[in-house]
Amino acid sequence: MEKKKKFKINSRKFIYRFEPEIDGGTLFIYNFDKRNVLKSNIIGYKIIKSLEGDMRVNEIIKNITKDFPGVEKEVIKKDVIKFLDDIEKENLVYIIEQ
Amino acid sequence: MNNINRLNESDIELLAKSYIEDYFKKYNGLNKGFHKYISFDNFLDILCNYAIYERKRLKSPVTVSWDITANCNLKCLHCYGGNRHYKEYGFELSTEACHKVIDQMNEANVLRIIISGGEAFLRKDLIELLDHIKSYDIGVEILTNGTVIDEEHLKKMEEILRLDHDIVQVSLDGPSPEIHDKQRGIKCFNKVLRGIKLLVESKIITILKMTVTNINYKYIVETYELAQELGVDAFATEEVRHVGKAKTLPDIHDRKELLIASLELIKRNLEMEESVMYINGLHSYIFNYPELRKYLPKKNPPQVPLIKCPAGTAECKIDYKGDVYPCDFLHIDRFKAGNVFKKNLIEIWRGNKAFNSLRKGRYFSKVKCSKCEFLYFCRGGCPGSAYAKFGTINAPDPRCKYNPNRKNHNLR
DSSP: OOTTOEEEEOGGGEEEEEETTSTTSEEEEEETTTTEEEEEOHHHHHHHHHHHTTOBHHHHHHHHHHHOTTSOHHHHHHHHHHHHHHHHHTTSEEEEEO | OHHHHTOOHHHHHHHHHHHHHHHHHHHHSTTOOSSHHHHHHHHHHHHHHHHHTSOOOOSSOSEEEEEOOSOOSOOOTTOTTTTHHHHTTTOOOOHHHHHHHHHHHHHTTOOEEEEESSOGGGOTTHHHHHHHHHHTTOEEEEEEOSSSOOHHHHHHHHHHSOTTTOEEEEEOOOSSHHHHHHHHSSSOHHHHHHHHHHHHHSSSEEEEEEEEOTTTGGGHHHHHHHHHHHTOSEEEEEEOOOOGGGGGSOOOOOHHHHHHHHHHHHHHHHHOTTSOEEESOHHHHHHHOHHHHTTSOSSSOOOOOSSOOOBTTTEEEEOTTSEEESOGGGOSGGGOOEETTTSOHHHHHHSOHHHHHHHTOOOOTTSGGGGOTTHHHHTTSOHHHHHHHHSSSSSOOTTOOOOTTOSOOOOO
């Protein structure tokens, strides 16, 4: 996945809620089309919020790296790309710019 | 009640057993919704269960029940609002104030708003409020008596609501004007039917809800048949809670008939694919029928959402003044948590003694629940009903007739 890619959220496709006190922070996503529930963590939550803020993948990675100074950038990058892949497969986001 | 007489006691046992097994099976995997509008409910259930079973504190209510008006055009004998609606008739927040309440619910990440009243459709700006709620894509369930719904409402609602999970729930308390109107206090049956027919013609998910009392309990199956004839999406029943005006309603003494009626509907659901879905079925009735509890597992009970109360842990209520309470049935001063125009909903939710008393769990050491092997299952039932009857939430739901000290509970 190219780091400069830009995604747009299919907001009508899902609803989400982040619960900071459940298992160290849990993101719950309900997919209206597939009628399933996806669970993620605070990284997933920050990615969704960043996408709502119209950020590119490289900006998202940069911001999240700042939030977690003890974690290597490569680890965060891997997590971000994996999460974006997952939600793209679920049709919750789509690419608008390569 | 010809249909009811078709079932004998061995039928009841068989159905109860199969239904309970089926229920556990279905709900063990919370994501496996068995109907389109249950699925979204199951998602909300997942969050509720963290609060109820695992005692996790949620950052804000998942669902809010919001009374958008005090006004009502009926005089239902079982109204949980008591005389409050009459005393405060005419009281409504301005449209602007309502928008602020909606904004607060959105900030709190509320996932579903249950719009109630009074009668919600009496508000002239209902569509405008719905439009605002849906701009945030918050789920909506509208509770109505169905008497004032018109084509214009529905045309706009079809455009605004999500037709895959937003719901309109209409109260229908009997199969005829004699029964329905007796409970509703005013002649309105034909208006209700008209409203239901309009809803069915629209694409909006329509559920009929029958509040079962001593007045209408013999007519459950016939009311279901009417629901079937009308072509609604689902039919729900719930035994009345003796709160508010319903405090003066007598108990239903012939519980066997009530039980058999609900089992008959379950049987029809199992046997006929085209039947109107019966929801809020036995899982709420088991609670009221000691006879059925023997079919529940006593050891290693599965963590499934059977009887649970989300009041103050996953849900709350905002009334037509902006006052916040745990739920409709604890709408009393002692449980008032604040007012959204004086304090933000999230702040009210976080630091409140009234809510904390529900969150820490009810204390049953002095009542029969302490000896009950099924406490895991019902958690004491409705705290609002307990409070209305005993003046404390640390008491059993008065609808529970189970005596843990008694060995045999035969159908009466």
